[in-house]
Amino acid sequence: MKPAASINAVPDQQDRLIAWFAALAIAIHILEASFPSPVPGIKPGLANAVTLIVLLRHGLRAAIWVGALRVLVGSLLVGSLMTPTFWLSASGATLSILVLCLGAAWNRALPAARLSAIGLSVLAALAHMSGQFFVAYRLFIPHPGLLRLLPLLLGAALLFGTVTGWIASRILARLPPLATSAVGDEAPR
């Protein structure tokens, strides 16, 4: 990666990579925005699959860029920037990235008990949903009735997390191998 001191206006390989992945994540974010949801604004977070792939192949910094770009630009394009939906997305994405870091750290520390893309994705999806629900419940609909939906939302997160994790692992297996390995896990064998 480039040293932080120099600022180069010409996009390099890394920038292009981030841009490409971010565009993909944004496209998924926009499509997801038109899905109906039992709680207005809460989404399955399918774009997190992209963040996961980036994390596993290109490291934490790239993943944070992709995640942040997806939330900001995606919300801008959907028209939900600075609206409650935006805060729900942002909190979900933040908690999700945090959990993915922890997952990656776990993989490095305990390679015997390695989590593949599937396990990481499930954790990320649960974190994403929990983050959204927490914000929704504390800030927007502090009504006990909302808790009725929590089992449903968590169940959906588990399902989506498993599916996107599986898709991500398939994609990772197909992508050409990198020159250097990024974080403790790559294409699952």
Place this chain on the structure above:
Amino acid sequence: MTRADRVVIVLAALLVGVAAGAYWQPRTVADRVEVQVGDGTPQVYSLDTQRHIEVHGALGTSMLEIEDGRIRFVSSPCRNKVCIHSGWLSMSGDATACLPNRVTIALLGHGAPEIDAVSQ
């Protein structure tokens, strides 16, 4: 899929089960609705009387309509009108909100199970 993955999935499933045990309630017919603006005091309205309610939120006025035991958003100053698309709500635990306008409505009930028709 690694062994750790399987453990994660099982633990996640347990979490969902615990949440279901703790929070799942059968749907019952609601008889009143709680309307709240931001974190202000919730106002409770009965669902028996036909009426329109004007709610003044952060962006402007949302209009609610109560008729025959159900309630819906009729108009709201938000852009996406998600609240209006929720349609009629009638079961306890149902909730919707106009998040941009900070208006939330939540239905409370007294335990009567879902009704198909009313003889009158």
Place this chain on the structure above:
Amino acid sequence: MLLRRILVGAALLALLSWLALRPPPQDARETELVERNLPVLGTWVTLSAYAEDPALQTRVQRAFDQVAQQLADFDTRWRAFGDGTLGRLNAELVAGGSIRVPQDMRPLFRRAFEIHRISGGLFDPRIGALVRVWGFDDEAHYRESPPPQAEIDTALAALREAPESLQTCPGSGEAEQDCYGPAPGVVLDFGAIAKGYAVDQVGERLLAAGIENFMINAGGNVRTQGRRGDRAWRIAVRHPRPEIGRLLAIVEPDDENVVTSGDYERYFEYQGRRYHHILDPRDGRPAQGLQAVSVLSADGTLADAASTALFVAGPEHWRDTARKLGVGQSLIVKADGALQATQSLAARITLPGKPPLEVVP
């Protein structure tokens, strides 16, 4: 290789676009219920059928189309005033002539007059003129104060003079009694029985079409058949005083009708008193003593007429009248709000809020 990637990409794009652009999916539990709302019989008639299988759903839709036509015809035919068949028959009667009942109208005519007899006159299909005097025949005629006593007296007099039952048609040699009149000033009005009869007819039509799980709600006259998927149909009875509560009772009918007559459906208030549309044929005024009567019966025509007859009978005599008419399942709300129910019905209903209920044998 490239081709395959393009195909997969295109397929994914198509899938995601479809997901994004399609209309929001209905609640899962609603897709098995086929519904139709018809503005007819002076109210909204809702038809619902439980059908999981798409072929059955199509059959249901076609049957509903037929029912819509059936009800529209029925509606025009049985209007007490106007250009429909009954309207023209009534014009004859009012002018002092006699009428002959058309073939297809005979079953309901006979049933109505039979119930008139058995109920001791409490249910009266000849009550149309009185209903008009009170303005309850048409929203356009709604009153804000009671009509002059003279008008009530005129209508009552005409009623008392009129034949109490159908008569043999002159010179026809038939044993059947399908004629009526002369009855000057009398208007035949089947409003208190027609909906129940219509619901019976619709029910038969649906059963004949092989539809076994349905619900008909004709402005509060409810009939259920079969089950709603994995549970029974649940019908509530509306509380006559909504400021107290919305639902009075919940019952799961067993291929039965639930019909309610109440003082809250059509009424006006004048000087603190409520004047409602269920008139007592004996004195020409709104019947006193009860707020609502609900009747449960497999016979919709009977349930409809009986709910009116019991309402007119009042708190002292409803039980006797119910016995005479053969309706064993009734729920009564008295003028003071107290609840009574027959034994067989009390065992089947749930009362949210658990108010005291007097069980009458």
